[in-house]
Amino acid sequence: MPAIEILGFEKTYMVGFWRKRPKCALSPLHLTVRDGEIFGFLGPNGAGKTTTLKLLMGLVFPTAGSARLLGQEWTDPRVKAQIGFLPEQPYFYDHLTAHELLNYYAQLSGVPGKERSRRVEAMLQRVGLPEVKGVQLRKFSKGMLQRVGIAQAILHDPKLVFFDEPMSGLDPMGRREVRDLMEQLKHEGKTVFFSTHILSDAEALCDRVAIIHKGELRGVGAVEDLTSSVQGKVEVIWQGTQVPTSMKALGAECHVTGDTVRAIISESQQDAAIDALRRERLRLISIVPVRTSLEAYFVEKLQRAETTAGRMA
Amino acid sequence: MKQRRKTSIVAGACLVFCLAASAVTLHGTDQLRPQGTLEDVLFITSPKVLKRASLGYDGLLADIYWTRVVQYFGFRHHNHSLSYNLLAPLLEITTHLDPHLVVAYQFGASFLAPAPPSGAGQPERAIQLMEYGIQNNPDNWHLYYDLGFVYYMNLKDYKKAADAFARGSKVPNAHPFLRLLAAQMAEHAGEFDTARMMWTATYQNSQDKLIRQNAVEHLRSLRVDEDVTNLQEAVTHFGERMGRLPVSMSELAAAEGLPGVPVDPDRHPYKLMPDGRVEVGVPDDFSFATRGLPPGYKPVTKFHDLQP
Amino acid sequence: MNARIGHIASNTFREAVRDRVLYNLIAFAVLLSGAAILVGQISIDIEKLVVINLGLTAVSLFGIVIAIFIGIGLVSKEIEKRTLYTVLSRPVRRWEFIVGKFFGLAGTLVVNTFFMAIGVFAALFYVAHKFVRADALILIALYFIVLEFLIICSLALLFSSFSSPLLSAVFAFSLFVIGSFAEDLRGFAGMAHGLTRWLATGAAYLVPNFSAFNVISSIAHEQPVAAQLIWHNTLYALFYAAMALSGAVLIFEHRNLK
Structure with a gap:
């Protein structure tokens, strides 16, 4: 049984005050997320990621289409007891403490009274906020609020978790922790669906990703599948202002910026390149496999969409 | 989805039911008070206090009180009430809140002074009100006219x-x-003429529906009074000439050289009673008539347009 | 009652209390004690009258201001700050949210009124040095004031469910003013003719009617209140609040939360 089945979700808003005209926020979207996977929902800002999540949460009603979550109608209140949701840039009741807030959410989710305070305490530990008793949420930093947001999403031990931009507002350490947490959730057998516009996060975490742009789905697949086409390349960076002929002979495409040179070569020529640089007594700065492959795929997809749209117009 | 439709239906039904129920309850609450829209107790009777309490919105409050005056009077009048004890305070509050609301003074002159059931029977309060009005609007001749009217009528x-x-x-x-009236007052001759002139002037100088209607009623009744007086004289004249009373109105008309059987303003013929009295056809139609009424008749005033 | 409604209500209450809503009690206490001391000194035989009139009027006005200013933000603020997202993504139905909010706000006002009532009685005792039987009438006036709050709360919530806080405040406050003159409006309707009359009558029954709730002056004069009026007002307030809440639920149930 798939965790999420989106069956042709479509959303059109009426915009304008006087003469309303339709604006399409989401073209019919079909998407299936398997049980137990981490699924990345990628796209630039304004692509329709948040709209999709709001539709799934029942915050916005679709113009057409429906969905099934954990095999049930998506608006069914019984389903909602089994899902968790972290909205984008979450914000909570200013005058409550984190304990009170989580306790309130636990009540709403139907967590039994005996278990509540233990669960709340454990959650705050888990998201790295152990020392916040008695502090009202209005005194929390953005990063702390994000952590509270994550805590409230997984508080009631849901089977399916939705995160909207979970890394935003976090420092590098925090991002790391959230990544670890998502992996843990996967290990616990939960399905994680998260949206992001930061590709490296998706690349590092996701089993599969979907790419959405201007309300339309551009591609779905496993990260390996989407990136395999550009695999086997390395990026070599050294200090200098010129490209030695021996490097050119390797067939590298080189770019000179300031006093560094960047070259992309195939992985098999890596040793030859190092030798060439050593011979020329040039200082090697780094040599890394090309990590931007998903980004390349992404950019290429978007560009293709743009040109198609351009041709159409 | 189904859930949402169900909730909507329940909420919609609840809305309609509660709206109806609240209207019924409200109607019931209105019935609790015998006098309908206004209680017979004005808690804030001091116009000065009210003016301060209006926080500067005295114009609006005056308008609201003015509508209360009209409602109060209209409602009571419709019910042939014999007491209008709130009319004077309401008018005083209204005019203190807005001393330039001339129609309120005119209303006071027309309905505060006359005896019940056509008014509150408080000519002194009416005169106070008019003097207050004149004090605040010394250049408005209508108010002097109304004051003189109360003194006269x-x-x-x-x-x-x-x-x-x-x-x-x-x-x-x-x-x-006005000068003419002043002169006529000095003579106080030709009572009908003076009265007719004054009511006509009242009619012409007011825009207020109630005041104008009242003037028309008075003019119609005046005409009856005058007709009856003349006809009664003719009967006496006939008796002196013929040594007996006329048997019918047509006989009287023929003998006195009238163009036909005399009729009242509603085109109903005047009646000649066996004892020689002249009576109006339908006394109820002339609320202010003083002559030509059956013996022991009690007038009932009517303001058709005020009936809700 | 549905447990979730209770949780939402108690959270709303806690938010309001933490938001220092009850600080109005201080202003109220200052006003009332100042007035009591002042009229106590000038002693012109109307101290009781002044304390009752002023006290109850202040209870009513403070409560209405609170009802409007909290009520208008109850739904729209949660949408604006997106706190609603985390509530509605849980097994909470939208109508439960509206009803819970209503009870939370009503509860806040009842507690607030309770404290203010204590203040009124204390001031009364200060000027009169004793309580008489007729003082029990003040409880009726307070009860009517609370009923009035229920209506205002439901209206503020109704407007909050589809409009911005500022507009909601304007709407709710206008309805409060119109409602206070509702009797005059019904009088107008009775004097009009034809279509105007139908429209005016309809409007007069649709707006809240507060005239029958205001018994402050008559109670200050120790005039008894008819038992029937208590019943009628109770029923009216409950029906009216339920109506406005149903409207709020209807609107909110279909609203897209952007």
């Missing part, structure tokens, strides 16, 4: 009436008839 004080008309005639742009 309700108090029969011809000297004070003449005085009021004379004061009014000195106001710039005053209607010329």
Whole structure:
């Protein structure tokens, strides 16, 4: 049984005050997320990621289409007891403490009274906020609020978790922790669906990703599948202002910026390149496999969409 | 989805039911008070306090009180009430809140002074009100006219009436008839003519529906009074000439050289009673008539348009 | 009652209390004690009258201001700050949210009124040095004031469910003013003719009617209140609040939360 089945979700808003005209926020979207996977929902800002999540949460009603979550109608209140949701840039009741807030959410989710305070305490530990008793949420930093947001999403031990931009507002350490947490959730057998516009996060975490742009789905697949086409390349960076002929002979495409040179070569020529640089007594700065492959795929997809749209117009 | 439709249906049904129920309850609450829209107790009777309490919105409050005056009077009048004890305080509050609301003074002159059931029977309060009005609107000749009117019609004080008309005639742009009225008061001759002139003037000088209607009623009744007086004289004349009473109105008309059987303003013929009295056809149609009424008749006033 | 409604209500109450809503009690206490001391000194035989009139009027006005200013933000603020997202993504139905909010706000006002009532009685005792039987009438006036709050709360919530806080405040406050003159409006309707009359009558029954709730002056004069009026007002307030809440639920149930 798939965790999420989106069956042709479509959303059109009426915009304008006087003469309303339709604006399409989401073209019919079909998407299936398997049980137990981490699924990345990628796209630039304004692509329709948040709209999709709001539709799934029942915050916005679709113009057409429906969905099934954990095999049930998506608006069914019984389903909602089994899902968790972290909205984008979450914000909570200013005058409550984190304990009170989580306790309130636990009540709403139907967590039994005996278990509540233990669960709340454990959650705050888990998201790295152990020392916040008695502090009202209005005194929390953005990063702390994000952590509270994550805590409230997984508080009631849901089977399916939705995160909207979970890394935003976090420092590098925090991002790391959230990544670890998502992996843990996967290990616990939960399905994680998260949206992001930061590709490296998706690349590092996701089993599969979907790419959405201007309300339309551009591609779905496993990260390996989407990136395999550009695999086997390395990026070599050294200090200098010129490209030695021996490097050119390797067939590298080189770019000179300031006093560094960047070259992309195939992985098999890596040793030859190092030798060439050593011979020329040039200082090697780094040599890394090309990590931007998903980004390349992404950019290429978007560009293709743009040109198609351009041709159409 | 189904859930949402169910909730909507329940909420919609609840809305309609509660709206109906609240209207019914409200209607019931209205019935609890015997006098309908206004209670017979005005808790804030001091116009000055009210003016302060209005926080500067005294104009609006005056308008609201003015509508209360009209409602109060209209409602009571419709029910043939004999007491209008709130009329004077309501008018005083209204005029204190807005001292330039001339129609309120005119209303007071027309309905505060006359005896019940056509008014509150408080000519002194009416005069106070008019003097307050004149004090605040010294250049409005209508108010002097109304003051003189009250003195003349309700108090029969011809000297004070003449005085009021004379004061009014000195106001710039005053209607010329004020001087005429002042003179007539001095003679207080030709009662019907004076009265007719005054009611006509009242009619012409007011825009207020109630006041104008009242003037028309008075004019119609005046006409009856005058007709009956003349016809009664003719009967006496006939008796002197023929040594007996006329047997019918047509006989009287023929003998006195009238163009036909005389009719009242509603085109109903006047009746000649066996004892020689002249009576109006339908006494109820002339609320202010004083002559030509059956013996022991009690007048009932009617304001058709006020009936809700 | 549905447990979730209770949780939402108690959270709303806690938010309001933490938001220092009850600080109005201080202003109220200052006003009332100042007035009591002042009229106590000038002693012109109307101290009781002044304390009752002023006290109850202040209870009513403070409560209405609170009802409007909290009520208008109850739904729209949660949408604006997106706190609603985390509530509605849980097994909470939208109508439960509206009803819970209503009870939370009503509860806040009842507690607030309770404290203010204590203040009124204390001031009364200060000027009169004793309580008489007729003082029990003040409880009726307070009860009517609370009923009035229920209506205002439901209206503020109704407007909050589809409009911005500022507009909601304007709407709710206008309805409060119109409602206070509702009797005059019904009088107008009775004097009009034809279509105007139908429209005016309809409007007069649709707006809240507060005239029958205001018994402050008559109670200050120790005039008894008819038992029937208590019943009628109770029923009216409950029906009216339920109506406005149903409207709020209807609107909110179909609203897209952007």
